[in-house]
Amino acid sequence: MTDPALGNRLKVLRAERDLTQEALAEAVGVTRKSINAIEKKRMVPSVVTALKLASVLGVPVEEIFSLAD
């Protein structure tokens, strides 16, 4: 499922921490394809995945995801 209203900074935050999609996926417990699909805004993650991403990246969830203007 996609939603054009939902923006995300996942790729930027991941790059800042020098993490590959594979490493982030492993840490979160999802497939690398999930991370790729979220970054490319082809899929809206579930609340659980969003919270796990925030926890692994050490930022509040609203710093990763935001509603586009």
Next chain:
Amino acid sequence: MSSTLMIKRMSKTTLWYVITWNIWFGALILEQFDILPQNSPLAIAADVIGFAAAISWFALLFRLSAMGRQVQKDAKLRSAFHDDFMDLAKRKAGRIGYFGALFSAAALAVLSDIAGLSGLLVAELVILASVNAYLVSWLVFIGREDADD
């Protein structure tokens, strides 16, 4: 084993599973059309190829089952294989498979009336179309997301 590697292996095995199943089922369907004369070299070759495909299909089925057990045993793999992306892939493929079954059943119902196809043949063609719609769309969806690290 990482989930990426496991998905790659599963996709490859599923692709061969689809190919061998189509050859096997295709040979079965071909027999019912009575196109090839009985005991002709072509008919025998079709039988042999169909039989070989059926054996390969069973071997691939066992391999896929073994992979499924491996995923269930490993907590990390189990979690990854039930993530948002994999669930979405299953849902999308399921929807395409469902409509594949509906459309092929409707089209073949009309066609069987016109061309006088047997009920067994229609049932086989509907199974072939719907299973192919599900598995091929799953493979396409799974294969589409590539890394860009």
